[in-house]
Every structure is written in C-alpha cells, then in structure tokens.
Amino acid sequence: MKKFKAIHVGCGGIADSWFTVTKNHPNIEWVGIVDLDVEVAKAKARQFGLPVGLATSDLEKCLRESGADLVFDCTVPSAHKHIVLSAVGKGCHVLGEKPLAESMADAREMVKAAQEAGVTYGVMQNRRWQPNGIQRVRAALDSGMIGQAHTFHSDFFIGAHFGGFRDEMKHVLLFDMAIHSFDQIRYLTDAPPVKVWAQDWNPPGSWYADGASAVAFFEHEDQIRSSYRGSWCAEGLSTSWQCQWRILGTKGSLMWDGEDGIEVEQLCGTEGLVRDCVSIPVPEVDANATPSGHEAGILNFLQSLCEGTQPATPAYDNFHSLAMVHGAIASAESGESVCLSSLG
Ligand SMILES: NC(=O)c1ccc[n+]([C@@H]2O[C@H](COP(=O)([O-])OP(=O)(O)OC[C@H]3O[C@@H](n4cnc5c(N)ncnc54)[C@H](O)[C@@H]3O)[C@@H](O)[C@H]2O)c1
Structure with missing residues (x-):
C-alpha cells in the first residue's frame, strides 16, 4: 500500500x-x-x-x-x-x-x-462528480438521446451570505463560483470554447463589493454555444448549486435541475408548426455505488498517484476552464467580446 x-x-x-x-x-x-x-x-x-x-x-x-x-x-x-x-x-x-x-x-x-x-x-472540481446528476446527463448526451447537442444554457441563482474573503473580491461570481459552471460546460460539451462575451454587475442591495451578478455567452468549436446567467444576490426561488440546465439537440431537448431530476423530450413527429415530441426516461444509476463531490475528486486524485496516471481534473486541463473565467472577466471589464486564445 x-x-x-x-x-x-x-x-x-x-x-x-x-x-x-x-x-x-x-x-x-x-x-x-x-x-x-x-x-x-x-x-x-x-x-x-x-x-x-x-x-x-x-x-x-x-x-x-x-x-x-x-x-x-x-x-x-x-x-x-x-x-x-x-x-x-x-x-x-x-x-x-x-x-x-x-x-x-x-x-x-x-x-x-x-x-x-x-x-x-x-x-478540485467537485461539481463534475455527481453520478445521478451531471454524469447521467453526460451519458444521456453521449447516447444520442437528443441527437447532436448544440446549445447549453445554465442558470445559477442563490442568495449566498458567506462573509469572509468573497465579500471584498472583484468579479466575485465569475471568479469564485462560475468556474464550477464553466468547467461543467467543458465537461458536457467536449467542444473547446473559443470566444466569450460577458457582463457582471452588483445589483441593488448586494452585500458583496463587486460583481455578484453576471451573464456570459460562449462560442465553442463545432458550432456549439453556451450561456450562463447567475447571481449570488438572488433571494428566493434558489436553483441548485450545480445550476439549472436546458440543453438543445438536433432531435430533442434535455432539462436538468442540477440535482437528480433530468427530463428528455425526443422528436417523433414530422409535421405541423410544432412537431410532436415524446418523453424518454433517462436511466438512473445507483448513486450509492459511486462516491460524489469532494469525496470522489479526492479519491480519484489519490488513485491516480498510486497508479501513476493523471487525475480526472489535472491543472493543465483545468487551465482551459480558468480561461473561460478570465476571458469572461476581461470581456466584462472591456465591454468587448474576447477570444480565449488571446489569453494564452
Ligand atoms: N469546491 C467547492 O465547492 C468550494 C466551496 C467553498 C470554497 N471553495 C474554495 O476553497 C478555498 C477556501 O475557501 P473557504 O470557504 O474554506 O475559505 P475560508 O476563508 O473559510 O478558509 C480559508 C482558510 O485558509 C487560511 N489561509 C489563507 N491564506 C493562507 C496561507 N497563505 N497559508 C495558510 N493558510 C491560509 C485562512 O486563515 C482560512 O482559515 C477557496 O479557494 C474557495 O474558492 C471551494
């Protein structure tokens, strides 16, 4: 051992x-x-x-x-x-x-x-490790249930009163929280993001110094698009910490509540203004069989050290999720869209 x-x-x-x-x-x-x-x-x-x-x-x-x-x-x-x-x-x-x-x-x-x-x-990107949530969504997309997935929308709304370092942080939502959602987008799409337009602001009544609300829109390779709307100053009607998602494909749509609720409607009609779709169940996994969150991330890392392999979220790869964050911040500061390749 x-x-x-x-x-x-x-x-x-x-x-x-x-x-x-x-x-x-x-x-x-x-x-x-x-x-x-x-x-x-x-x-x-x-x-x-x-x-x-x-x-x-x-x-x-x-x-x-x-x-x-x-x-x-x-x-x-x-x-x-x-x-x-x-x-x-x-x-x-x-x-x-x-x-x-x-x-x-x-x-x-x-x-x-x-x-x-x-x-x-x-x-640590613990929000990738959710057997009955994001990993099930990924499996559903891989199975082709909604055809080619091309548009990924995510919403994050939680009134979070942490106190501490976040209260004074610049671009707090984009930097300290949206990294999770942007990394999830990378996990779900496999299509590298290339360009971002973003804004962030501090809404009335905010208990943060800067940037508690944000929107961001990404263009990816392969004609993929993704969007993010979020706020840490959203009292009531909270979303999951994993966001709420709507994913559009060529043959249907998938909605995920950020926990274990996943709905898929698949195109079955061929006529009419709005074509008929049928609800398709997404297979459950035994959530107890696989660890989740921090536990899964830490165990995966230790296993990779023991086996001499790379962990699931090595820093050299996480660099590209971080580029989405810093690209969004650069866009919010300049008011212009930003090519992620310009960040190096
Ligand atoms: N993955 C997640 O879901 C998740 C959730 C919360 C926080 N975080 C991240 O975890 C990190 C810590 O967040 P937190 O909420 O625990 O913050 P915190 O402020 O509660 O704790 C940070 C601790 O680090 C100590 N510290 C700071 N600088 C240090 C230094 N140079 N050497 C030794 N100790 C030092 C502080 O004294 C403090 O006790 C942040 O990067 C945060 O973004 C991740």
Missing part, C-alpha cells in the same frame, strides 16, 4: 469536506496541518481526531522538515500561487481548491512549475 506524507493547508469552511475523506485514508500519513492562524489549525485537528501537534502556521518549515510529498491546498484563492509553488518546489504532489489562480499568467507559472518538478497537480 502506497503511503503519502500529507500536509493540509487552509483550515476554513471547505476544509471539513476534505478532512472527512482524508483523515483516516489508508494512503495518507499526516505530517502537517497548516493555517495562517495556528489556533484554527489546532481546532481543525481536534475536530477530526488528528494529532494537535501537527498544527503549525509555518508551511515552509513544515515542507522542509516533514519529508512531505503531498499537499492539499484549501486556502483562499489569493494564496494558491504561493502554496502551489512552495509545494511543488519541494517535490510535492498538489490537489488544490478551485479557482486555480488569480490570473492566467499565474496559472501558467504554476502548471509549468509542477510539470518541471515532475509532480501531479490537480484542481
């Missing part, structure tokens, strides 16, 4: 979703639990029954002295570059929280550093 000497960095809100999976994992030997505030790190160790003596605020020392070869990065986005460069510089594999980086230049530097160090660097 392979064992990795692991350091967890960043012991805030999302860390619980990680420790629940990692705390007793047989491939992990704990050598550090790090937070800027050592008391926060100690509290997290206590909460998950790990040795409090592993808690520290000094990542560099921990990396130097512990012999670590694996780092889980759950810090705020502005810290990701520093954590990843430090970790891969010491030969550690990294699985880090989204969004990968604050800029495309930073992302490029981080991905290159990991490649040069010969380590595996993955990004």
